[in-house]
Amino acid sequence: MTWQPVVGLEIHVQLKTRTKMFCRCANGFGGGENTQTCPVCLALPGALPVPNRIALEWTLKLGLALGCEIPKRAVFARKNYFYPDSPKGYQISQYDLPSCVNGRMLVPSSAGDHEVGIVRAHLEEDAAKTVHVGGRTGRIGGAEHSLVDFNRVGTPLVEIVTGPDIHSSEDARRFLQLLRQTIVELGISDAEMEKGTLRVDANVSVRPAGSAELRTRCELKNMNSFRFVAQGIDAEVARQIAVYEAGGEVVQETYDFDASSGALTARRSKEEADDYRYFPEPDLVPVEPPAELVERLRGELPELPSVRIRRLERELDLDRALVLVTGGLDRLYEATVAAGAEPLPVANLIANRLATSAGDAVDASQLALLVGARDRIPRAVLDDALSHIDEPGFEAAPYLAQEAVSDTGELEPVIARIIDANPGQVAAYRGGKEGLLGFFVGQVLKETGGKANARVVSELVRERLGA
């Protein structure tokens, strides 16, 4: 039987507001443990929450970018649970009346746009950070004791819940890349998985291909990169298929995925919503965003990554468009093409040779000059130029002046020497192994200290060996 994976994602995004969600403590890294706290976020008796207006606006903005409807009224609710990372004994979240509902994101794929439903996006406060000391894994099992840092408690967190619309680990990864880039461009979060400002849980089930049923799902937690999310999904899909094919049943469970070993470890059975005894937060009034505010925020949205991918795909191809846009490099690409460089070489050079962080600092007109000269200047000079191109005041001119050696009179003796020194490779090349051309060109470049024009060398070598 063929099986189809069914995946829904829950994504937590830590907003980079200046202050926390319900108090005026600083939000962010820095400062020693337990220094960014006050009576409100430590839940001392009598302290009352005041919502952060910027966090509310940013949640709406994200919801609008994800095509959500903004209900006229959202209500904060208490989600009751007891744990050392939650000093109040509950978390302020949104429950049946969230800030954003019914959105969708279009994920471009070679088979057309893949639509992922956004069930809801709501605003809540984060828990404190627990550190488990001793033990092998840094997790609670086997630890000697645990410490709590309350700097993170009460920081604003948006939770985004997708529908069960994702059917492969590759689609999940692509969706997350697009979502992350959208969040970063809205300027509301750094959305970095390594820092925990973007966290992803995956709900995974499988079903016979062609069926529409939703079977028992398991939840994967603790994956700290998009690659690990994809690996975790693949591992869980394989596990569930094996259970069904052995005649068993999948039991609802939460797993930690350990990327280094590929192992899935069961955690605890998931609480049902009833266990949290949700009720409206009595210390906060409902949130009723005025229509003018929603329209203003909608008007502030930039052109979204998925739209730009479709636009770039027309002049490049889908893969290059995806790399450029999700790497935040497509604006540099467009500016460089506008400055007169050829699209494909620009795309390749930016995607393969520039770091994502370099994008904004590069002067497109200087990059266009380098792209135009890429076959005329030595490879080593081009590399050197690219390593400095994001520095302020970078000028391409001095690099362009270093023309590569294209003079056949100068190159031919070197080529002859290399050919004489490698009779085995020559015979293999003549016997049909044409891939060895690169070997000869590489040897000549090495011999000339990288100064030879690679295109001219390759023509000369081919001519000589073809004889």
Ligand SMILES: [Zn+2]
């Ligand atoms: Zn505080």
